[in-house]
Amino acid sequence: MPKRTVKPSQTARLLNHGPTVLVSSRHRERDNLITLAWTTPVSIDPPMVAIAIAPGRYSHELIARSRAYVINVPASGLLSAVWYCGTRSGRNGDKFQGARLTRSASAIVDAPRVAECFAHIECRVVKAPSVGDHTLFVGEVVSAAVEREAFDGRLRLRRPFHTLHHLGGSEFLTSAGTRLVAP
Numbered sequence: 384m385p386k387r388t389v390k391p392s393q394t395a396r397l398l399n400h401g402p403t404v405l406v407s408s409r410h411r412e413r414d415n416l417i418t419l420a421w422t423t424p425v426s427i428d429p430p431m432v433a434i435a436i437a438p439g440r441y442s443h444e445l446i447a448r449s450r451a452y453v454i455n456v457p458a459s460g461l462l463s464a465v466w467y468c469g470t471r472s473g474r475n476g477d478k479f480q481g482a483r484l485t486r487s488a489s490a491i492v493d494a495p496r497v498a499e500c501f502a503h504i505e506c507r508v509v510k511a512p513s514v515g516d517h518t519l520f521v522g523e524v525v526s527a528a529v530e531r532e533a534f535d536g537r538l539r540l541r542r543p544f545h546t547l548h549h550l551g552g553s554e555f556l557t558s559a560g561t562r563l564v565a566p
């Protein structure tokens with residue numbers, strides 16, 4: 384099969400089909416939300432996940448200081464909130480209010496969950512290496528919860544819940560295979 388060369392700088396596009404998430408953070412009573420495509424599990428025992436955030440982001444400042452974050456997994460119906468949180472900085476206003484999302488209490492960490500999301504992974508930062516132009520916040524999972532109807536007993540996502548996957552620009556694919564364009 385013929386292949387075409389892809390620039391090394393574009394290779395994230397070949398891998399980042401995992402769910403786009405909303406990461407919440409809090410430091411000194413200031414809360415924030417950031418949309419992230421770059422997330423990955425990195426260890427089973429102890430359970431650890433990593434998120435890559437560019438140093439200029441307000442969320443970077445809050446997470447670097449508080450050493451905690453919550454990964455919230457939105458269903459495809461939250462596309463406009465996901466886009467809102469990925470195109471504005473929390474330095475300029477409260478994104479929970481702007482995106483019409485609701486804070487709910489976390490079980491362990493001092494950062495809010497997003498009530499409208501169907502899964503929450505609470506993490507404490509254990510390492511934060513600088514990698515190129517992003518910081519890789521490696522978090523130990525200290526608590527997690529899912530909406531009962533969203534998953535079966537083996538944590539397989541059930542219909543009608545579908546995740547959002549970023550294709551680039553304002554285009555997304557849902558796990559149902561539908562292409563969506565952010566408003």
Ligand SMILES: Cc1cc2nc3c(=O)[nH]c(=O)nc-3n(C[C@H](O)[C@H](O)[C@H](O)COP(=O)(O)O)c2cc1C
Nearest residue numbers: 418419420421436437440441442469470471472473
């Ligand atoms: C779909 C999507 C995925 C994104 N993924 C990332 C990411 O993985 N890492 C990152 O640093 N920024 C990512 N961004 C950009 C941030 O979400 C954006 O810069 C945001 O406005 C930062 O908010 P803050 O300054 O309030 O933290 C993404 C944006 C979108 C729309």
